[in-house]
Amino acid sequence: MTTDTLTIREMCDSFEVTPRTLRFYESKELLFPIREGTRRLFTRRDRARLKLILRGKRFGFSLEEIRQLLDLYDLGDQQVTQISATYEAAKVHLADMERRRDELNEAISELKGHMEWGESVLSSLQAKQAAE
Numbered sequence: 387m388t389t390d391t392l393t394i395r396e397m398c399d400s401f402e403v404t405p406r407t408l409r410f411y412e413s414k415e416l417l418f419p420i421r422e423g424t425r426r427l428f429t430r431r432d433r434a435r436l437k438l439i440l441r442g443k444r445f446g447f448s449l450e451e452i453r454q455l456l457d458l459y460d461l462g463d464q465q466v467t468q469i470s471a472t473y474e475a476a477k478v479h480l481a482d483m484e485r486r487r488d489e490l491n492e493a494i495s496e497l498k499g500h501m502e503w504g505e506s507v508l509s510s511l512q513a514k515q516a517a518e
Contacts, residue, residue: 390429390430391420391427391428391429392427392428392433393425393426393427393428394408394419394425394426394428396428397428397432397433397436400433401433401436401437401440403436403440408426408428408436411436411439411449412426414449414453415453416435416439416449416452416453416456417432417435417436417439418431418432419432435456438452438455438456439452439456442455445476445479445483446479446482446483447475447479451475454471455468455471455472455475456468458471
């Protein structure tokens with residue numbers, strides 16, 4: 387191994403992903419490892435792309451959205467288009483995440499209320515049984 391490339395095993399260990407994941411991302415044209423026979427060697431660019439792919443997935447971006455944003459890197463405009471498009475997409479995803487969080491907080495609050503009601507009914511019934 388040179389410092390410029392990593393094997394599939396080294397990539398898996400570095401990013402805590404499976405070989406299958408790396409092959410899948412390669413098949414989706416998100417990663418472009420160097421092929422030496424059956425070996426795949428991942429460059430610094432592949433490592434940077436994988437880091438962004440994993441971050442994008444964590445933030446709810448689809449693989450197609452991630453691919454489109456990564457493809458904007460090579461436009462030659464010092465990444466202005468890529469960063470602008472990523473920022474706009476991130477605003478949409480953030481709003482969606484916040485909406486889902488609010489819905490989840492509301493559901494949690496409602497469930498807690500039902501549980502408190504159930505606990506009080508259960509205590510009342512148990513006290514009634516003990517008195518009989």
